Amino acid sequence: xxxxxxxxxxxxxxxxxxxxxxxxxxxxxxxxxxxxxxxxxxxxxxxxxxxxxxxxxxxxxxxxxxxxxxxxxxxxxxxxxxxxxxxxxxxxxxxxxxxxxxxxxxxxxxxxxxxxxxxxxxxxxxxxxxxxxxxxxxxxxxxxxxxxxxxxxxxxxxxxxxxxxxxxxxxxxxxxxxxxxxxxxxxxxxxxxxxxxxxxxxxxxxxxxxxxxxxxxxxxxxxxxxxxxxxxxxxxxxxxxxxxxxxxxxxxxxxxxxxxxxxxxxxxxxxxxxxxxxxxxxxxxxxxxxxxxxxxxxxxxxxxxxxxxxxxxxxxxxxxxxxxxxxxxxxxxxxxxxxxxxxxxxxxxxxxxxxxxxxxxxxxxxxxxxxxxxxxxxxxxxxxxxxxxxxxxxxxxxxxxxxxxxxxxxxxxxxxxxxxxxxxxxxxxxxxxxxxxxxxxxxxxxxxxxxxxxxxxxxxxxxxxxxxxxxxxxxxxxxxxxxxxxxxxxxxxxxxxxxxx
Amino acid sequence: xxxxxxxxxxxxxxxxxxxxxxxxxxxxxxxxxxxxxxxxxxxxxxxxxxxxxxxxxxxxxxxxxxxxxxxxxxxxxxxxxxxxxxxxxxxxxxxxxxxxxxxxxxxxxxxxxxxxxxxxxxxxxxxxxxxxxxxxxxxxxxxxxxxxxxxxxx
Amino acid sequence: xxxxxxxxxxxxxxxxxxxxxxxxxxxxxxxxxxxxxxxxxxxxxxxxxxxxxxxxxxxxxxxxxxxxxxxxxxxxxxxxxxxxxxxxxxxxxxxxxxxxxxxxxxxxxxxxxxxxxxxxxxxxxxxxxxxxxxxxxxxxxxxxxxxxxxxxxxxxxxxxxxxxxxxxxxxxxxxxxxxxxxxxxxxxxxxxxxxxxxxxxxxxxxxxxxxxxxxxxxxxxxxxxxxxxxxxxxxxxxxxxxxxxxxxxxxxxxxxxxxxxxxxxxxxxxxxxxxxxxxxxxxxxxxxxxxxxxxxxxxxxxxxxxxxxxxxxxxxxxxxxxxxx
Numbered sequence: 001x002x003x004x005x006x007x008x009x010x011x012x013x014x015x016x017x018x019x020x021x022x023x024x025x026x027x028x029x030x031x032x033x034x035x036x037x038x039x040x041x042x043x044x045x046x047x048x049x050x051x052x053x054x055x056x057x058x059x060x061x062x063x064x065x066x067x068x069x070x071x072x073x074x075x076x077x078x079x080x081x082x083x084x085x086x087x088x089x090x091x092x093x094x095x096x097x098x099x100x101x102x103x104x105x106x107x108x109x110x111x112x113x114x115x116x117x118x119x120x121x122x123x124x125x126x127x128x129x130x131x132x133x134x135x136x137x138x139x140x141x142x143x144x145x146x147x148x149x150x151x152x153x154x155x156x157x158x159x160x161x162x163x164x165x166x167x168x169x170x171x172x173x174x175x176x177x178x179x180x181x182x183x184x185x186x187x188x189x190x191x192x193x194x195x196x197x198x199x200x201x202x203x204x205x206x207x208x209x210x211x212x213x214x215x216x217x218x219x220x221x222x223x224x225x226x227x228x229x230x231x232x233x234x235x236x237x238x239x240x241x242x243x244x245x246x247x248x249x250x251x252x253x254x255x256x257x258x259x260x261x262x263x264x265x266x267x268x269x270x271x272x273x274x275x276x277x278x279x280x281x282x283x284x285x286x287x288x289x290x291x292x293x294x295x296x297x298x299x300x301x302x303x304x305x306x307x308x309x310x311x312x313x314x315x316x317x318x319x320x321x322x323x324x325x326x327x328x329x330x331x332x333x334x335x336x337x338x339x340x341x342x343x344x345x346x347x348x349x350x351x352x353x354x355x356x357x358x359x360x361x362x363x364x365x366x367x368x369x370x371x372x373x374x375x376x377x378x379x380x381x382x383x384x385x386x387x388x389x390x391x392x393x394x395x396x397x398x399x400x401x402x403x404x405x406x407x408x409x410x411x412x413x414x415x416x417x418x419x420x421x422x423x424x425x426x427x428x429x430x431x432x433x434x435x436x437x438x439x440x441x442x443x444x445x446x447x448x449x450x451x452x453x454x455x456x457x458x459x460x461x462x463x464x465x466x467x468x469x470x471x472x473x474x475x476x477x478x479x480x481x482x483x484x485x486x487x488x489x490x491x492x493x494x495x496x497x498x499x500x501x
Numbered sequence: 502x503x504x505x506x507x508x509x510x511x512x513x514x515x516x517x518x519x520x521x522x523x524x525x526x527x528x529x530x531x532x533x534x535x536x537x538x539x540x541x542x543x544x545x546x547x548x549x550x551x552x553x554x555x556x557x558x559x560x561x562x563x564x565x566x567x568x569x570x571x572x573x574x575x576x577x578x579x580x581x582x583x584x585x586x587x588x589x590x591x592x593x594x595x596x597x598x599x600x601x602x603x604x605x606x607x608x609x610x611x612x613x614x615x616x617x618x619x620x621x622x623x624x625x626x627x628x629x630x631x632x633x634x635x636x637x638x639x640x641x642x643x644x645x646x647x648x649x650x651x652x653x654x655x
Numbered sequence: 656x657x658x659x660x661x662x663x664x665x666x667x668x669x670x671x672x673x674x675x676x677x678x679x680x681x682x683x684x685x686x687x688x689x690x691x692x693x694x695x696x697x698x699x700x701x702x703x704x705x706x707x708x709x710x711x712x713x714x715x716x717x718x719x720x721x722x723x724x725x726x727x728x729x730x731x732x733x734x735x736x737x738x739x740x741x742x743x744x745x746x747x748x749x750x751x752x753x754x755x756x757x758x759x760x761x762x763x764x765x766x767x768x769x770x771x772x773x774x775x776x777x778x779x780x781x782x783x784x785x786x787x788x789x790x791x792x793x794x795x796x797x798x799x800x801x802x803x804x805x806x807x808x809x810x811x812x813x814x815x816x817x818x819x820x821x822x823x824x825x826x827x828x829x830x831x832x833x834x835x836x837x838x839x840x841x842x843x844x845x846x847x848x849x850x851x852x853x854x855x856x857x858x859x860x861x862x863x864x865x866x867x868x869x870x871x872x873x874x875x876x877x878x879x880x881x882x883x884x885x886x887x888x889x890x891x892x893x894x895x896x897x898x899x900x901x902x903x904x905x906x907x908x909x910x911x912x913x914x915x916x917x918x919x920x921x922x923x924x925x926x927x928x929x930x931x932x933x934x935x936x937x938x939x940x941x942x943x944x945x946x947x948x949x950x951x952x953x954x955x956x957x958x959x960x961x962x963x964x965x966x967x968x969x970x971x972x973x974x975x976x977x978x979x980x
Contacts (some may be wrong), residue, residue: 033639045749047639049694050719162704169560171516171554178547184725185540186837189757190530191542191980193523198732198762221644223577223611267663273599321849322865324842330693335959337700337861340941344865366518389612392600396581396608397627400588401635408722409729410641413589416589417582424578428570429512447543448839455836456852458713459536642687642720648738 003130010129010356014364019062021420024057027225027368030070035380035492037078038211038399040087041328041404044071049331054089057341058354062092062361064335068328069365072118072311073373077305077380080109082395084215089307092275092439095161096292096299100388103295109241110377112163112249112297114370115241120257120305123368127261129359135313136320140264144452145398145463149473151446154273154438156481157280161434162293166485169435176439178444180197180206187451199411208412209440211399211425214434215343220424239378245297252302260309267317267325271310272321272441276307285481312362313319321345324333328379363475506562508570513559517552524548580611596647598635602628670815681918685716688908689745691730691924693723696776697861697942701906702746704938705775708929713921719866726979728754732880733761739911740823741826741918746770748906750815752964756972757815757979766962769909771954772922774947776939777903779879780821781863781889784851785851791874797829800855805832810844814979817904818844820922820968821857821878823975828897846870859904860943878902885943894924903946905964907957919954927952 029051034044047327048067052060072087075399079090080097091189093113100109127135155173162169182193194200241249259281260274282302283292290297314325322343324330336343340353348355383391403412423433457463465471523544533539584607591600605627610622635641688709690702697877699721708719722730727750755765761895782796790796800807809826810947811819826833836853839845841862847853849871864885867874875889877889878901893901910919929935930946939945942968950956 012865028622046563046721047635047641050640142845143847143850143852149947152861165558167558168512171558173510173553174547174551174554175519178519178551181523181544181547184814184979186813186839188531189977190540192530192544193526198725198729201729202723220574221579223581224574230643261590267842273693315844316506319872322847323846323849330840330842334694335697337697337942338621340938342861342865345869345871346865357587387614389609389614390619391610392581393605393609393615393620393623394627396584397605397631400585400604401601401631402590403585403633404588405641407724408720409724410589410592413585416585420582420585421578424574425515426512428573429508429515430568431512444839450543452537452836453840454538455834461536640718642718 001188005354006352007326009128009352010358010360010445012282012359013058013353014062014361019059019357019361020364021367022059022063022367023066024368026052026066026068027365027372030067030072031077031369031373031376032073034068035073035082035240036080036398036402037286038215038406039078039325039402040085040090040207040210041068041071042087042207043402045328045331048404049113049335053178054162058357061332061354061358062365065358065361066331066365066368068311069121069208069308073146073369074089075238076113076307077110080113080300081106081380082215083218084395085210088206088210088272088441089094089275089303089310091434092161092279093280093300093307093310094304094322095434096212096296099293099295100297100300100328101384105295106381107244107377108163108241108297109167109300110380111239111241112245112301114373114377116249116253116256116301116305118366119253119306119372120260120307121312122259122363124264124309125363125366127140128313128316128362130146131403132316132320135316139317141469142266143467144456145467145470146473147266147478148271148446148449148453148492149464149470151442151449153477153480154276154471155308155446156437157273158475161276161438162292162432163434164188164430168429168431172433173439176436176441177443179209179436180440180443181447183444186448191219197411202413203444204415204440205403205404205406205412206441207407208403208415209419210437211313212416213396213436214425215399216287216416216420217423217427217433218483220420221394221427222388222392223462231268235463236308239381241264242298245350248297249301251285252278252298253305255285256302256305256307257283260311261308261313264310264313264325265316267314267321267323271307271314271326274306275303276438279304280480299420308366311442313360315362320341320356322347359462372390376417382439449479478489504566506566506568508568509558509562513555513557513562516555516558518555520548520555524552576613580607581610584608590649591642591649593629594647594649596630596645596650597643598632598645599650600647603629628639659899663696670719676741681915681921682715683715685718686713686741687720687743688717688744689720689722689730689734691722691724691727691745691747691750692723694714694719697731697859697904698746698748698906699863701776701939702838703970704935705746705809705908707930708935709922711948712925712928725854726750726754726757726813728758731765732762734909735768736942737823737911738940739770739915741910741922743911744922745769745959746775746911747909747979748904749817749820749904749964751907753815753820753908753968753972754974754979755927756963756969760876766909768912770912770914770919771957771961772908772919773926773952773954774957774960775906775908775952776944776946777905778817778859778861778942778944779877780857780859781867781877781886782825782869782875783848783863784855784875785848785853786855786871786873787851788873790875792889796875797895797897800831800833802827804829804833807833807855808836809833809855809857810836810838810848810852811856812841812858814977815840816841818856818858821900821902822902822908823969823971824878824902825855825897827958827971827974828892829861834861851938866945868900884940905960907960909957923952923954 077087079094083098085091097109256278264271265275282298525542527545530541531539532541588604605624745797745972790799
């Protein structure tokens with residue numbers, strides 16, 4: 001069988017002592033830098049990328065892939081421990097992960113995240129190896145109309161991210177969409193809402209927004225009343241997930257993996273939706289949806305699996321078409337070109353060792369990640385015992401460096417302060433930041449694809465309904481809207497008569 | 502139960518104001534038509550929805566119970582928020598090392614529990630760690646000591 | 656391992672630096688080469704290739720610093736405002752010339768804010784279409800586009816991008832007002848071309864070579880004055896009677912105005928050494944381009960190029976009426 005011989009070649013390439021070492025270094029470095037508060041995967045990779053340029057092509061890419069997984073896991077760790085997500089995906093993990101940490105279950109949350117990621121990574125890697133070419137064909141069927149409908153579906157799902165008022169959640173989504181509009185309009189070149197500051201011409205920096213509305217707002221909240229409290233509200237519980245915890249995470253993990261794998265294939269931003277979508281699904285299917293937002297284990301297991309599966313399958317467009325699906329992939333393309341490997345549709349045929357080596361190293365990287373991180377959980381959790389008044393100045397220093405290093409743009413730092421204030425005020429008003437973040441990442445894509453679909457469809461709005469994939473997605477949007485809204489409305493009615501939380 | 506939920510009322514008004522601000526700016530841009538949207542079209546629609554949602558939140562505030570608001574973190578805001586701004590203003594001029602030192606020090610002042618000496622020690626520690634990791638080990642292209650300090654002969 | 660090596664090297668370097676700072680001439684510390692685009696892009700690739708070879712020649716690290724944003728004007732603005740001590744330089748492409756017209760309120764004057772070091776390379780462009788596009792060759796394409804202009808769509812990677820500039824030239828040369836579909840970057844634009852969602856594009860060989868070779872898109876012509884070795888079958892635009900479309904994405908190295916003459920001279924000399932390196936030629940050939948000939952790696956050649964290109968693009972951009980500010 002081809003697959004067997006290909007995988008053998010892959011493991012032979014990735015399994016040389018040298019490449020294993022680089023993979024390990026990548027995973028370690030990615031984790032160590034990514035775990036620094038305020039420094040997410042994007043910043044980590046931007047910082048570590050130049051190190052990989054000096055290596056052989058295969059080693060360089062293997063190490064970069066290791067950094068990528070390590071940084072992602074490191075990012076989830078800070079999201080769980082101190083509510084400081086550096087990526088849109090870990091923003092979802094932060095919702096319930098941080099609440100688990102406050103309840104003394106940080107170890108469980110971290111272990112669940114690691115196990116879920118590993119499982120999802122293994123399955124998605126296999127998918128990449130077996131189905132990459134046919135999946136690419138499906139991905140190419142997605143045009144502007146399809147992406148618009150998909151984004152709409154994602155937005156509707158965002159309602160489930162909130163555990164408080166649904167109206168406020170919707171308002172936060174819309175506010176996020178508006179913040180996403182800041183920057184130069186790509187169709188006309190008109191600067192929008194930039195206050196004449198050229199530094200914001202490419203839009204507001206996501207890392208600045210996430211660090212501000214999640215991390216800094218949380219720090220301010222903890223400093224309220226001049227008596228800083230620690231992150232922990234109860235005693236530190238067991239480090240490891242209990243048998244019950246494990247049983248509870250199986251189904252969300254499976255569903256998250258399926259969702260993430262499917263969405264990750266789409267190069268136009270599907271992977272971004274993966275963790276959000278998984279959270280919505282889990283909350284809908286849960287028998288105890290009221291636990292979500294207060295430390296539900298499913299709210300960590302599902303999104304983390306979805307996220308890692310999506311991260312894996314988003315390699316498919318890169319490997320089969322040579323087209324990067326996200327900024328991290330763009331960095332990998334850059335690394336390939338610098339190594340003299342120009343990625344394109346023929347990479348698999350012309351450079352089989354490289355192609356299969358990367359696929360094999362994906363799995364090896366995930367394996368190393370879990371072997372490395374499970375023992376480290378105890379160490380990370382101890383961080384929670386550091387007195388808060390020592391922890392937060394350190395966080396501020398790291399997140400200043402992290403935000404600055406993404407684009408070397410000092411205005412991003414001013415934005416952090418602004419978003420910190422905004423996030424704090426909104427938190428005081430009981431508005432939750434996660435829907436805002438989803439709106440922010442989806443806003444530009446929603447508008448871009450809407451306008452592009454109208455241009456390509458010659459101004460005919462029925463283009464969304466006459467294209468079958470788009471129409472299907474729109475029908476799904478309607479169904480989700482009904483399914484999500486109905487119980488909320490009923491609950492709201494009940495709440496008016498009883499006591500609110 | 503005819504009290505006003507102040508939290509919701511303020512939130513509603515805030516969303517309406519933000520919506521108005523974005524809406525007013527959008528009107529200054531080319532709107533285009535539904536079929537050929539200009540840069541102002543989509544933001545204007547969003548601003549309208551935000552105003553509408555703000556209105557609903559405001560309206561609902563009259564029907565629910567008031568909730569107590571926790572204390573405000575004035576001291577936190579006074580020191581935490583300026584920290585990244587200070588870093589942005591000085592990282593190029595002063596250079597990475599002094600800039601990160603003062604950034605940490607400013608942030609440390611936000612807590613009353615932090616004694617001056619402890620804050621100083623913490624800032625020195627963070628500075629050394631960050632300089633070793635980011636500047637030396639990772640080789641990030643930050644100048645350690647910037648042009649403002651050139652009179653010191655560095 | 657790379658980590659520890661780098662760490663040790665940096666430590667050793669800084670110790671050496673301190674002791675030798677006064678004794679040696681320029682450069683006595685590392686030089687920051689600003690690339691006004693994100694890491695991993697085609698310009699960044701060129702910069703990293705050049706920086707590596709220049710480091711070897713100068714005996715000091717040339718560190719690439721990516722300051723992306725606003726079509727390259729943020730990074731260029733940073734360098735224009737940087738200290739003119741020879742330790743901050745800029746590697747920019749054709750955007751240096753087009754931004755002079757595309758951005759009506761630039762923070763710097765492109766012709767006055769910089770010292771010139773030299774040209775680096777000129778990347779040719781290719782006219783491409785989705786793989787099932789009807790016309791069989793360039794001649795057929797010209798007739799087809801002229802006849803069906805109002806039903807066709809042409810992708811570009813955003814205002815001011817190479818594909819946008821080439822697209823403007825294409826429409827101007829054919830007098831065909833094709834519907835333009837902008838994207839955020841080359842990746843999404845290429846994806847839609849591969850998927851057949853749009854009809855045409857004109858982009859750098861860096862982005863199109865592998866796709867044309869793989870048969871996933873159709874190549875029609877190259878915009879260079881002569882045919883390219885990698886595509887002997889593709890005619891030049893000149894052969895197709897569209898001589899006005901000849902265009903290349905040229906890259907140049909600049910220093911802030913007022914940089915000492917000896918520093919600029921040293922940089923030019925080093926750039927010439929770097930570009931003469933056989934390794935660079937091989938790496939650039941992979942991308943469908945070549946290092947600029949030594950005669951062009953001079954301040955005078957770069958200045959002439961910039962002045963000529965600003966004059967060339969001004970009327971084209973003004974006629975299109977699209978600005979990026």
